[in-house]
Amino acid sequence: MLPLGDLETTDGRVVEILDPGLLNRNSGPDFFNAKVKISGTLWVGNIEIHLSSSDWYRHGHDRDVRYNNVILHVVANADMDVKTQDGNYLPQMVLQIPDTLKENYDELLHNDQYPPCYKVIPDLTRLQVHSWLAALQTERLEQKTEAIFKRVEQCNGSWEDGYFVTLARNYGFGINGDAFEMWAKNVPLHAVDKHRDDLFQIEAIFMGQAGLLQLESIPERYQIAALNEGYFTKLRNEYLYLAHKFSLTPMDFAPWHFLRLRPQNFPYIRIAQLANLYYERKAGLSALLECETIEQLRQLLQTHVTPYWETHYMFGAEGPRSTKKTSIMSSNLMIINTAIPMLFAVGRHRQREDLCDRAFDLLEQLKAEENHIIRMWKECGLEVQTAGDSQALIQLKKEYCDRRDCLRCRIGYEYLIRK
Structure with missing residues (x-):
């Protein structure tokens, strides 16, 4: 989905992501307990992601002690250097986003129809659907x-x-x-x-x-x-x-x-x-x-x-x-x-x-539940047979669709990589 190539900081140091850490859905850095090597040195801490480096200051992270243990700042546009609350400069890495990915993501965020990914659902394989529903269940x-x-x-x-x-x-x-x-x-x-x-x-x-x-x-x-x-x-x-x-x-x-x-x-x-x-x-x-x-x-x-x-x-x-x-x-x-x-x-x-x-x-x-959420997914082309299926799809709507958290959704992923 992203262009292949060596990862490096804005000042030319080689970056190796050993473990991206755990996604944080609450306040604080975006990923907890990541493991990153920068020029061969192992760092363990948190990762923050922004579109532009200046968002670090716009969001007030430079005044927030919770961001002092950020080890890497990932951005699409490195428009300035950034410092933590305790005065340390952060290593920054630019990750370019392909235009098709930006366009597809923008469609997902602004599509008036619900769910916004409905176009790709009929093209999903049984294996893709089954594995995602099992995880959601x-x-x-x-x-x-x-x-x-x-x-x-x-x-x-x-x-x-x-x-x-x-x-x-x-x-x-x-x-x-x-x-x-x-x-x-x-x-x-x-x-x-x-x-x-x-x-x-x-x-x-x-x-x-x-x-x-x-x-x-x-x-x-x-x-x-x-x-x-x-x-x-x-x-x-x-x-x-x-x-x-x-x-x-x-x-x-x-x-x-x-x-x-x-x-x-x-x-x-x-x-x-x-x-x-x-x-x-x-x-x-x-x-x-x-x-x-x-x-x-x-x-x-x-x-x-x-x-x-x-x-x-x-x-x-x-x-x-x-x-x-x-x-x-x-x-x-x-x-x-x-x-x-x-x-x-x-x-x-x-x-x-x-x-x-x-x-x-x-x-x-047990047979699948009958409610407006399940009817919506059926209309999109998904087969819903058991209570396991319906529970998975309720989870999908409440924890992903309603939050527009398409980047963590496997159906959202298929939508993002489509041509």
């Missing part, structure tokens, strides 16, 4: 694993609690994900366990800790009906007793979203389902690790609601009777976003390759 699982590790750390190293928080977060199905995670961290499972044989008490703690047993959390038009029905009052009184017993403090109900949600996705319904799941001892990590097939996972994650919620979608608001069992679509999403990442994370933590392999196998057994 692993990248997505690794990303979810990091999130799980952080939750476990926040739960004082408890993998059981970390699993419950992960499970709860995904019961928010996107819009209420943050609220469910906040709620799950506010549920003292050690206290709930003392009343695990009483579903009513579990639901009281779950609803109470969510802040949903405060009368003002109910829309005003339903408050009188909620009080007259009695179930709200019974739950609230039970929660007040348990809150006093265990020194519980409810979260603010403000983070819960209801707008543009289908009634079956309201927090009340999802929390009632989680209460049942917990009561039936189906929300534990050991039970998850025993599952080896998709059907076993579906059975484990299958739940319903208590009788009151069969005819209500919030306190005081009646609706048609329904057991509100977990649908196949919801079950698949829970398997993809909770069960499989948890298997992979535990496999990484315990160094058990069998659990990691099982996670990948389960993704290949």
Whole structure:
């Protein structure tokens, strides 16, 4: 893609790149821990890349101590010498960019159609597509694993609690994900366990800790009906007793979203389902690790609601009777976003390759998700058959296309080198 030839600094010293280092997507130098030989001397440090040398000053790197360990400044146009914050002159290397590469990259950045690389997708070989999707699938699982590790750390190293928080977060199905995670961290499972044989008490703690047993959390038009029905009052009184017993403090109900949600996705319904799941001892990590097939996972994650919620979608608001069992679509999403990442994370933590392999196998057994992202890729000519494919393509859009990070994308690479 780039012209072949010897690499050298602007003052004629030979440059040999032994290791470009790790790409940094946050603030600081562009590449960390690179290894470079300059005139035979080995340097280990960071690399910064700009179009022009003067960008070093324009971006304020000369005043930033984080750039003191930059060992090489790579530019297309060396228009001036540059110094670090501690006063050292930096070696600079000019890397010329071919005109066709510039033109193709400019097209990618300014193309109004989405994704901008759509022209080359039909010409990709099966091997190119498969290898890139496999890498993206692993990248997505690794990303979810990091999130799980952080939750476990926040739960004082408890993998059981970390699993419950992960499970709860995904019961928010996107819009209420943050609220469910906040709620799950506010549920003292050690206290709930003392009343695990009483579903009513579990639901009281779950609803109470969510802040949903405060009368003002109910829309005003339903408050009188909620009080007259009695179930709200019974739950609230039970929660007040348990809150006093265990020194519980409810979260603010403000983070819960209801707008543009289908009634079956309201927090009340999802929390009632989680209460049942917990009561039936189906929300534990050991039970998850025993599952080896998709059907076993579906059975484990299958739940319903208590009788009151069969005819209500919030306190005081009646609706048609329904057991509100977990649908196949919801079950698949829970398997993809909770069960499989948890298997992979535990496999990484315990160094058990069998659990990691099982996670990948389960993704290949599930059908691809159906959403606007997957439809977009299908329209571009990509085959999307399994959940592994759809997870990879969601990762591609969110981490590459949306960020216009075409230079790290293998499809973007094919677009850049086309004639």
